[in-house]
Amino acid sequence: MTTSSQTDTDWPKAQEIVDHVLELRPWLRVQQAAAERQRRIPQESIDRLDAAGVFGLTTPKRFGGADFTTRELHDIFRALGSGCGATAWMVWAAAGGNLWSFAFDEDAVAPVYEAPWVGNRTFAVGGTSRRMAGTARQVDGGWMIEGAWPFATGSVHASHGYLAVFYDETDDTKTGMALVPKGALVARDDWDAMGMAATGSQTMATDGELFVPEGHFSTPKRLTERLAELTARGEGPRRGGLARSLVTGAGVALGMADHAMEVFLGAVEKRSIPYSPYVKQVDAPIAHLTVGRAHTQVRAAAAVADAAVAQLDRLDAEETDPSDRDTLQLHTDVAYIWDACSSAVETLFRASGASAIAKRQPLQLIARNCRAGSLHAAHGIDTWTENIGRALCGVEAHASTGVLERTS
Incomplete structure (x- = not known):
């Protein structure tokens, strides 16, 4: 082991x-x-x-x-x-x-x-807005931070957290990350969601102001410089940044869709369709259409994922970072994958009849988890199709970003 x-x-x-x-x-x-x-x-x-x-x-x-x-x-x-x-x-x-x-x-x-x-050593809360971040003020030897960070996924199991902060009251570009031992924070047991409930995405907060030493504070600019130094020495992460993280995470959506199809097909010969002539669902043409539609959605999503994965690995091999346009398209691809997979899973769930709503049945949980994942801000299909549409039409976008995506 x-x-x-x-x-x-x-x-x-x-x-x-x-x-x-x-x-x-x-x-x-x-x-x-x-x-x-x-x-x-x-x-x-x-x-x-x-x-x-x-x-x-x-x-x-x-x-x-x-x-x-x-x-x-x-x-x-x-x-x-x-x-x-x-x-x-x-x-x-x-x-x-x-x-x-x-x-x-x-x-x-x-x-x-x-x-x-x-378990996981760290969790991170990226701060796309002030509501999702804390505040910081510089003092001798470091920073005083304060705030509450919701949806801190994985914080239940981590030893340390990276917490997004704004260090200027009016300038939203003045953002940073503070590395804090989890033991210095207060965990609020407030995560009770209809999907992804098991992720432990609780709110982490300070109890008043918390001192963070200078070496435990960084900014997007420093991150960019640090990555460049490490990459030059062959010690950095592979290229792609947040876009690469999102593309790899699209595998989670595809995995859930795989599981949902397996569950549905495992029962299709056992399930009947009440008030119909079909003793077995497998004999009903609507079942064939349902499976075919869901299968095609997942297959198309997987093809988009494969193309995005191949592009990132090619760029990495060429020692080239994705362009801004590449990154925008990759974000949109990921949103499409999550939307297509959650739609396919819900199609299978709806075709499974009333018995599927029982908590002991796995399909209802897969459907709720997949839909919850698709609603994450980074996966919002309407947001990202609009963003790519604006780019295609030559209209400048002013999209909000998380700390990882800010380079200055």
Whole structure:
């Protein structure tokens, strides 16, 4: 078995992690209902996932993390999504937060990864608006931060958090990230959602002002400079930034759609259609249309994902960052994938009859989780199709962004 303290030489191959995840899939599926009730991933699942190596997917290599391609990460998240969508989402969100670990000085980051820990080391709250972030004021030796950060996915299991802050009362470009031990924060047990309930996305807050040393504070500008330095030395993350994170995370949506199709087809020969001549649903032409429609939606979404994955891996091999237009299109592709998958899952759910609404039936939970994921701001189909439409029409867009996307 492998552990989260692995070094660069003994990290398992991506396919080995996929195989481990597929072995865990029956367990993850059984645990889905318990995870939703607990509003967090059960600790035994965390232990098993940690042993499989999934919490080091994007950890900096100098702290023993992996160095997987976009394709490899996407395939791992799709495998996880086919087991439990909420678990996959939490692992993916925590993996995205690790990018901030490249922005901070070694002395600040080393304790995060070198201390014994099982599970995800960090969580991150990106701050697309002041409502989703805290405030900061500079003092001798560091910063005083204050605020509450909602939807802190993975914070239940993490040891540290990256918290977005605004350090100017009027200028929304003045943003930064503070690295804070979770023990210094107050956890509000306020996450009770209709979907993705098991992700532990609680609000984390300060109790008054909290001092953060200078070395534990960074800005998008510093992140960009730090990444350039590390990349020049061959020690940085693969290229693509947040767009790459979103594309890999689209595998979560596809995995949930895979699971939904498996559940539906597993029952289609057993289920009848009341008030119809069909003793078995499999004999009804409408069932064939339903399966064909859902299958085609998922297949189209997968094709879009494959193209986005291939583009990012090609650009990485060419040592080229995605252009602004590339990034916009990739965002839109991800929104399409989530929308198509959630639509396909709901099509299968609606065709499953009233018995499917029982909490013991997995399809209702898959449908709720997938729809919840599609409603995330980064996945909003209407927002991103409008944004790409504006670009195509030559109309300048002034879209709000998270801290990771601000470079100055």
